[in-house]
Amino acid sequence: MDAVIEARGVSKSYLRGVIVLDDISLSLKRGEMVALIGASGSGKSTLIRSIAGLIPIDSPRGNGANAGQIHVLGQPIQRGGRISCSRALRARIGVIFQQFNLVPRLSLLTNVCFGLLGRVPSARGTLGRFNDDEKRIAMQALARVGIAEHALRRSNDLSGGQQQRAAIARSLVQGAELLIADEPIASLDPASSRRVMDLLADMNRNDGLTVLVSLHQVEYAMKYCPRTIALKDGKIAYDGPSSALTPAFLNRIYGAESEELFLPSFGAALEQGDGLHWADTEAAIDGNGHWSEPPTIVIPHAPTVAMTKSHAKAGRLSA
Ligand SMILES: Nc1ncnc2c1ncn2[C@@H]1O[C@H](COP(=O)(O)OP(=O)(O)OP(=O)(O)O)[C@@H](O)[C@H]1O
Ligand SMILES: [Mg+2]
Secondary structure, three states: OOEEEEEEEEEEEEEOOEEEEEEEEEEEEOOOEEEEEOOOOOOHHHHHHHHOOOOOOOOOOOOOOOOOEEEEOOEEEEEOOEEOOOHHHHHOEEEEEOOOOOOOOOEHHHHHHHHHOOOOOHHHHHOOOOOHHHHHHHHHHHHHOOOHHHOOOEHHHOOHHHHHHHHHHHHHHHOOOEEEEEOOOOOOOHHHHHHHHHHHHHHHHHOOOEEEEEEOOHHHHHHHOOEEEEEEOOEEEEEEEHHHOOHHHHHHHHHHHHHHHOOOOHHHHHHOOOOOEOOOOHHHEOOOOEEOOOOOOEOOOOHHHHOOHHHHHOOOOOO
16 A cells, blocks of 8 residues: 555535535655645635545545545544544554644643653553653754754743654654645745755655645745645646746646745846756647656756845744
8 A cells, every 4th residue: 555645536615515625636655755836725724634534534425436535654543524534543643733833831841751641551642641661752853853952841941943843753752654735834934944945855865755735936845845735726737747837838737826925035146047947848748737758957056045135024923
């Protein structure tokens, strides 16, 4: 069983008649690192939450023949509008959010220990009573993400980037095999964003975690994720190599919305001929947004050359 995420015919409406996800099917193999991009409101968070088994997808209409279903790590996480996620399966899935989701007044160390809840008796764990061995595991994870020196500080006293790294450390101690992250860098400055993305890539490469990460900016998708799934109005507009995401191609998919997907300083860098260099990729993409040839794009520098002071000034800072 190679697929870590297998979603078939997934639809979702929060309100009757307003379709947010429209018959989405996708599959992620073990060891992949895949970006999910799309303009605001395209359905990224809804899809991520559905895959994580946090919200139910639509139940089938009519005779049930079209029941959407999602399997994660070979087990059903939901089917036809019913979440069926066991505690054991949940422990194998790490979920990271834009807002870090730490308990604000507890130390980073205790927050990271909460990743062990699936493995320690819940009476002790929910009270935040962890033994020395458990704390040692959490400390190792904090060291791995580079914030061990802050272990005893309250999480809400730390910067956004540090809190997000603690949330990643929590997934590490949890022993997650799949990491699903919903815009983990959306409220971080460029340096913290890079550190967080470097960590996700490191866990993908060195720990074999499969990673699905939604991102608002295509530059990060191109730098860190070999494959990108692009959502538009609840449908998959493209699923293939990230290297195909030229400005022209994104403009074709998204029209004026595509501007939202680039960092503010990106246009200027392109005009200076700095950063990314694309070959002509258009011919290789068929009308359904599927890739038909190996990519021929050369990216000599990381696109982050464009993410400097001007980006920070543009106001995506919180750390
Ligand atoms: N709980 C909800 N109730 C009703 N509508 C919702 C709910 N959550 C999301 N929606 C709607 O579903 C659509 C998709 O929202 P979603 O949050 O999945 O998009 P997104 O791609 O994550 O956007 P963003 O980039 O702004 O985070 C939007 O039109 C949104 O208003
Ligand atoms: Mg969202």
